[in-house]
Every structure is written in structure tokens, then in C-alpha cells.
Amino acid sequence: MHQFRSGSFNEDSRGRWYFNVAVDVDVQPTLGQGAVGIDLGLKDMATCSDGEKLENNRFYRHMEDKLAIAQRARNKRRVKAIHAKIKNRRKDAQHKFSRKLVNQYGEIVVGDVSSTKLAKTRMAKSVYDAGWSQLKTMLEYKCAHAGIVFKVVHENNTTRTCSSCGSLSGPQGVNGLRVRDWGCVECGALHDRDVNAARNILSLAAGHRRPEVGIPAL
Numbered sequence: 001m002h003q004f005r006s007g008s009f010n011e012d013s014r015g016r017w018y019f020n021v022a023v024d025v026d027v028q029p030t031l032g033q034g035a036v037g038i039d040l041g042l043k044d045m046a047t048c049s050d051g052e053k054l055e056n057n058r059f060y061r062h063m064e065d066k067l068a069i070a071q072r073a074r075n076k077r078r079v080k081a082i083h084a085k086i087k088n089r090r091k092d093a094q095h096k097f098s099r100k101l102v103n104q105y106g107e108i109v110v111g112d113v114s115s116t117k118l119a120k121t122r123m124a125k126s127v128y129d130a131g132w133s134q135l136k137t138m139l140e141y142k143c144a145h146a147g148i149v150f151k152v153v154h155e156n157n158t159t160r161t162c163s164s165c166g167s168l169s170g171p172q173g174v175n176g177l178r179v180r181d182w183g184c185v186e187c188g189a190l191h192d193r194d195v196n197a198a199r200n201i202l203s204l205a206a207g208h209r210r211p212e213v214g215i216p217a218l
């Protein structure tokens with residue numbers, strides 16, 4: 001049973017109007033089990049502790065050439081339309097990504113984004129910020145609706161720490177940003193940088209897990 005509450009009209013950047021309504025919906029628990037950690041980043045917008053990734057540049061692929069042509073032709077309407085299309089594609093990919101995780105898991109843990117990650121990309125900071133917060137918001141409300149746990153943890157040392165043995169043997173600092181794969185000198189484990197970080201984000205939230213069987217806490 002859906003109950004409509006307040007509504008509002010909104011216009012998007014292309015002059016199209018939407019009527020938005022707030023809807024009360026019943027919580028529908030999913031059958032998801034276990035927990036997943038998510039590392040937010042630059043190369044991939046999101047990397048999961050299970051190895052799943054949401055690429056960043058997939059939204060722009062094939063669109064850059066079209067955008068350049070429209071910009072050279074000073075076709076403002078076309079430029080605006082292409083930007084809107086990129087935005088929609090990103091949003092659509094984020095919806096699919098978050099939906100899949102919410103269906104699959106009983107708990108989702110996201111790392112807050114550290115400043116070191118943005119040290120090299122000051123120009124695009126706002127773009128990344130917007131993408132990350134949009135994804136976090138989607139995960140948060142989808143988790144709430146599905147009755148599963150959503151957490152944000154400080155990603156302190158999540159890149160440096162080996163998720164296998166816990167030693168601080170991983171890449172660090174601005175120079176370490178280029179390192180995509182590394183091997184732990186202590187235990188010999190081989191890591192994908194972002195998957196390792198996501199695993200550490202997941203273990204930071206350990207101890208507060210949802211039990212494997214039971215009623216979701218609301």
C-alpha cells in the first residue's frame with residue numbers, strides 16, 4: 001500500500017518538468033546474506049570486497065567525441081543534451097549497481113573518501129564528490145527500504161593494510177596512488193589495490209554484523 005504525501009514540481013537542466021512525490025512504502029526485506037565492503041575511488045567509482053567494480057569512465061565512453069564536435073560547432077543546445085545524457089547514464093549505472101548489492105547482501109559498508117585520493121585531481125573534485133554522494137545516497141535508501149544494514153566507516157589505512165595478515169605493507173602517500181596491484185612483503189598475498197581496501201573497509205565494520213538468520217532491525 002503506497003501512501004502519497006507532499007509533492008513538488010522540479011525543472012531539469014534541459015527545461016523538462018517533473019512532479020516529485022514523497023511516498024511511504026512498506027519495507028520489503030531482501031533475502032541477502034553476509035556483508036560487503038565498498039571502496040570509493042577515481043579509476044573505478046566503486047570497488048567491492050567481492051571484486052565487483054563500477055567503472056568511472058563507462059559513462060563517457062563514445063560521448064567524448066560527440067561532445068568535442070558539438071563544442072567546436074558552438075552548439076550549446078547539443079552540448080547541454082550530451083551532458084544530460086552522461087548524467088543519466090551515470091545515474092542508471094549507479095541504480096543497477098546498488099540494486100544488485102542490496103539484493104545480494106544483508107549489510108553494506110562504505111568507506112568515506114580520504115583526501116589523499118583527491119590530492120592529484122583537485123580540478124575534478126566536485127565531479128567525483130557528486131558521483132560518490134549520489135551512489136551513497138542510493139545505497140542508503142535502498143538498504144533502508146530493504147531492511148538491511150548500511151554503514152559508513154573511516155577509511156584510515158585501508159589502502160596500506162594487507163587484508164590477509166594486517167601488516168602495513170601496502171602503497172602509501174601520493175606516489176602510492178599509481179600502484180594498482182601489490183604483493184605483501186610479510187605474508188606474500190597478492191592484492192588488487194582497491195579490492196584490498198574494500199576488504200579492510202568491511203573488516204572495520206566487523207563485530208556489528210547482522211546475524212545470518214533473523215528479522216532485519218528497523
Ligand SMILES: [Zn+2]
Nearest residue numbers: 162165184187
Ligand atoms: Zn600480508
